[in-house]
Amino acid sequence: MKQLNYIKLDFPARSANEGFARAAAAAFAAQLDPTMEELGDIRTAVSEAVTNAIVHAYPDTLGDVHMRLRILEGNVLEIVVRDKGRGIPDVARAMEPMYTTGGEERSGMGFTIMGSFMDGLRVRSAVGRGTTVTMSKRISAKVRA
Amino acid sequence: MKVLSSFREGRLTLYLKGELDHHEAAAALRHITRTLDDYLPRDCVIDLGELTFMDSSGIALILKICRLMSETGGRAWVENAAKQPLKVIDASGIDRMIKVVTTKASL
Ligand SMILES: Nc1ncnc2c1ncn2[C@@H]1O[C@H](COP(=O)(O)OP(=O)(O)O)[C@@H](O)[C@H]1O
Ligand SMILES: [Mg+2]
Numbered sequence: 001m002k003q004l005n006y007i008k009l010d011f012p013a014r015s016a017n018e019g020f021a022r023a024a025a026a027a028f029a030a031q032l033d034p035t036m037e038e039l040g041d042i043r044t045a046v047s048e049a050v051t052n053a054i055v056h057a058y059p060d061t062l063g064d065v066h067m068r069l070r071i072l073e074g075n076v077l078e079i080v081v082r083d084k085g086r087g088i089p090d091v092a093r094a095m096e097p098m099y100t101t102g103g104e105e106r107s108g109m110g111f112t113i114m115g116s117f118m119d120g121l122r123v124r125s126a127v128g129r130g131t132t133v134t135m136s137k138r139i140s141a142k143v144r145a
Numbered sequence: 146m147k148v149l150s151s152f153r154e155g156r157l158t159l160y161l162k163g164e165l166d167h168h169e170a171a172a173a174l175r176h177i178t179r180t181l182d183d184y185l186p187r188d189c190v191i192d193l194g195e196l197t198f199m200d201s202s203g204i205a206l207i208l209k210i211c212r213l214m215s216e217t218g219g220r221a222w223v224e225n226a227a228k229q230p231l232k233v234i235d236a237s238g239i240d241r242m243i244k245v246v247t248t249k250a251s252l
Contacts, residue, residue, distance in 0.1 A: 015168035022166075022198070040198075040229040047200040051167045097238070105170060107205040109237045116236045 001072040005031070009067045013054045013083070021050040021067060028069050029077050032139040041117040042077065042137065048110040049081035049133045055102060057085025057131060075139045079118075084130040091123050146196075148176050157186035159210075164198040165230075170206050177206075181213050189214050194225035203230065204237045211243050222246060 007028050011017045025046040026039055034042065046067075053065040066082040088094045095115075100108030115121045120136035146163035159177060163169075181189065191207060193199070207223060214221040222244035226234060231247065234240055 015166075018166045018168045019164060037228065037232075040232065043198060044200055044229065044233060047166055047198075051200065051202065055167060104209060105167075105174070105202070105205050107201045107208065107237065109201040109204055113201055113233060113236050117232075 001074065001076065003070050003072055005071040007069050010064050011067075013058050013063050013065050013085075015051075015054055017065070018047060018051055018054065021065075022047050025067070025069060025079065029139070032071060032075055032077060033142055034139045038137070038139055042079070045114045045117045045135055045137075046079060046081070048114050049079070049135065052110055052133070053081060053083040053085065053131070055106070057083035059086065072136075075141060077137050077139060079135045079137075080132065081135075082130065082132045087127040087129055088123070088125040088131055089127055091125050095123065146173060148173050148180075150180050152184050152186065155187035156190065157181070157184050157188070158190040158192055160192045160195065162195040165196055165203040165206065166198070166200050167202040170202040174206055174209060177210060178213065181210075181217075185217055185219075186214075187219050189219060189221040191221060191223045192225050193223060193227065193230050196227065196230050199230040199233055201233065201237065203233065204239055207234075207243065208239060220244075224248070 022043040026043050029042050063085055068080045070078045072078055093099055095111040097112045098108040100106040114135060118135040118137045122134045125131040146165050146169045149160040151158050211221045224246045225248055234245055
């Protein structure tokens with residue numbers, strides 16, 4: 001699919017950047033004229049993916065999180081969140097609802113929410129090398145007078 | 146985010162305001178745990194009326210409050226959630242485990 005616009009953001013895996021990542025994604029997505037609900041879905045999915053990179057990817061170091069957003073032909077927003085952290089040994093298992101290796105402060109619902117709020121969700125991971133989460137969402141066309 | 150609370154006749158209401166994510170959740174939980182220890186309420190209302198954003202970190206926080214309440218023989222439930230937090234609650238399925246009261250005004 002043809003790429004019409006993109007942004008790239010790199011930031012350290014600090015939790016203070018979660019809010020920034022959501023806000024940046026929402027500001028970029030605004031050019032697709034999303035509804036309030038679609039914008040909420042995008043903010044939520046970005047928050048989940050970026051939080052995972054911050055919470056799970058780098059247990060002992062402070063690594064970087066890479067985020068790329070693209071606008072593709074057909075009013076499609078694609079979001080890629082990538083880390084070079086510890087990776088996920090069993091991706092299918094990690095994506096099951098309520099599965100978490102985090103403590104009580106995690107719910108294990110992150111991937112479930114990403115999957116239900118976006119149209120597409122693909123997770124690729126290699127142990128010791130990192131994780132790439134690719135999500136896409138078609139933004140509804142608005143009728144104009 | 147901010148957590149305000151009011152206590153009346155055994156019922157503690159926690160008003161969560163702003164955006165609730167992983168960055169905010171730990172401090173919110175510390176504050177809420179202290180408040181629950183102080184009042185030992187019979188009921189705890191988690192009022193999300195002014196919560197503008199929540200992700201799955203909020204789900205973990207809500208479940209934790211419910212667990213703390215049940216440890217002292219009390220109950221907790223969610224009220225007034227706006228669209229975005231409500232959609233996260235629905236997707237997580239916790240509305241099957243805890244009471245979620247929605248009013249017309251919040252929809
Ligand atoms: N970027 C990542 N790097 C390493 N592990 C991850 C990453 N993202 C997710 N995981 C693993 O997948 C599990 C499930 O993720 P998720 O559904 O978001 O739930 P939660 O974050 O609440 O644990 C995590 O507990 C963790 O073990
Ligand atoms: Mg998560």
